[in-house]
Amino acid sequence: MNLSSLKFFRSLRHDNHQFAVIGLGRFGRSVCSTLHNLGYQVLATDVDEKLVSEALTEEIVSHAVQLDSTEPAALKEAGIFEFDTVIVAIGNYIQESIITTLNVKEAGVPHVVAKASSEVHRKLLKRVGADHVVFPEYEAGCALARTLTKPSILDRFDLDPDHSIVEVIVPDEFHGKTVSEIQLRNRYGLNLLAVSQDGKFKINPDTTKRLERGSAMVVIGCNKDINRLPI
Numbered sequence: 001m002n003l004s005s006l007k008f009f010r011s012l013r014h015d016n017h018q019f020a021v022i023g024l025g026r027f028g029r030s031v032c033s034t035l036h037n038l039g040y041q042v043l044a045t046d047v048d049e050k051l052v053s054e055a056l057t058e059e060i061v062s063h064a065v066q067l068d069s070t071e072p073a074a075l076k077e078a079g080i081f082e083f084d085t086v087i088v089a090i091g092n093y094i095q096e097s098i099i100t101t102l103n104v105k106e107a108g109v110p111h112v113v114a115k116a117s118s119e120v121h122r123k124l125l126k127r128v129g130a131d132h133v134v135f136p137e138y139e140a141g142c143a144l145a146r147t148l149t150k151p152s153i154l155d156r157f158d159l160d161p162d163h164s165i166v167e168v169i170v171p172d173e174f175h176g177k178t179v180s181e182i183q184l185r186n187r188y189g190l191n192l193l194a195v196s197q198d199g200k201f202k203i204n205p206d207t208t209k210r211l212e213r214g215s216a217m218v219v220i221g222c223n224k225d226i227n228r229l230p231i
Contacts, residue, residue, distance in 0.1 A: 012085065012111060017041055020083040021061075022069045022100055024051040027115055027136050028089030033060040045069060045078060047096075069100040072107065081107040088130070091115035098124050105129030152231035154216060165193070165220045170211045171230045180207040188228055190221035 017040050021032050024046040032055060035042045042061045046052050049066040056064050067074040069090070075081060086109050090097040094117065101114050105128065114130040116122040122133045146153060155167040174182050184190050194201040195209060196216040202209070211217065219226065 016084045018043070018083055018085075020045070020080050020086045021089055022046075022080070022086065022104075023089035023091065023115075024048070024055055024064075025089065025091065027091060028087070029055065029060060031087055031089060036060050036062065043079070043083070045075075045080070069103065070096055072103045075100075075103055076107065080104065081109060083109060085109075085111040085113070088112065088114040088125075091117050091136075094121050094124070097121070098128055101125055101130050102128040150231065159220075162223055163221065164223055164226060165218065166226055167216050167218045168229065168231055170195075170213060170215050170217050172213055173230045174211045174217075175213040177211055178207060179205055179209050179211070182211065184219065188221070189225040190219045190229075192217060192219055194218040 019035050019040055019042050021028050021035075021042060021044045024032070024044055028044065028046070032042050032044050036059075042063075044052070044055050044061040044064040045067050046055075046064075047066065047068050052064045052066045055061045065078050067078055069075060069080075069088075080086060081104070086104050088097060088101050088104065090100060097114065097116075098121075101112060104112050111132075112130050113132045113134065114125045116125055116133045116135055117137070122135070125133050143156070146156065152169045152171070153166050154169065157165040159165065179192060179195070184192050192205065194203045194217070195205045195211065196202075201216075201218065219229075
């Protein structure tokens with residue numbers, strides 16, 4: 001998430017318990033399954049009747065219907081336009097994705113999330129009204145590349161292009177030293193948020209807390225400073 005996404009997520013209704021997902025490929029199925037398991041009502045659609053049947057059989061949705069989402073009448077009949085939030089998960093079929101997004105926005109759906117497969121696709125989706133665009137493959141690829149080149153970074157949350165919160169394995173250089181002794185802020189310009197202990201995290205650890213090899217620490221700061229850590 002970044003600052004440009006903040007307005008969209010703040011606009012989502014907290015009392016919304018129903019979502020519509022258009023497209024039952026891997027991404028769409030994942031969204032449906034997660035929402036359904038969290039207890040939300042999910043209506044899914046796909047042009048492929050087999051995928052619709054599979055979603056119903058596997059019980060990853062509340063309801064599912066086969067339809068052509070490029071046809072506004074079909075979407076209206078299925079009740080898609082009545083949802084507060086619709087996820088257009090078509091992605092790989094750019095024309096269908098754009099037309100579907102346009103159909104849903106023109107019908108007045110307030111929150112439309114769309115999957116993009118390229119930067120050009122993203123721009124087109126935004127042009128026709130998508131409120132939020134996601135790049136699942138791109139984001140997964142970036143995460144994998146970072147993991148391969150910086151295996152000591154266990155998890156990462158990008159605040160913006162230049163700042164992040166990262167969970168890292170405590171460097172050997174820090175083993176046995178206290179939070180005060182490693183001088184994280186003075187030496188690296190970073191702030192320590194938490195340190196793991198017995199499988200749990202200690203938030204805002206005391207300056208006398210000693211760090212141990214193999215445990216984890218969570219820091220926040222500029223990416224260029226994070227990259228200077230001895231990991």
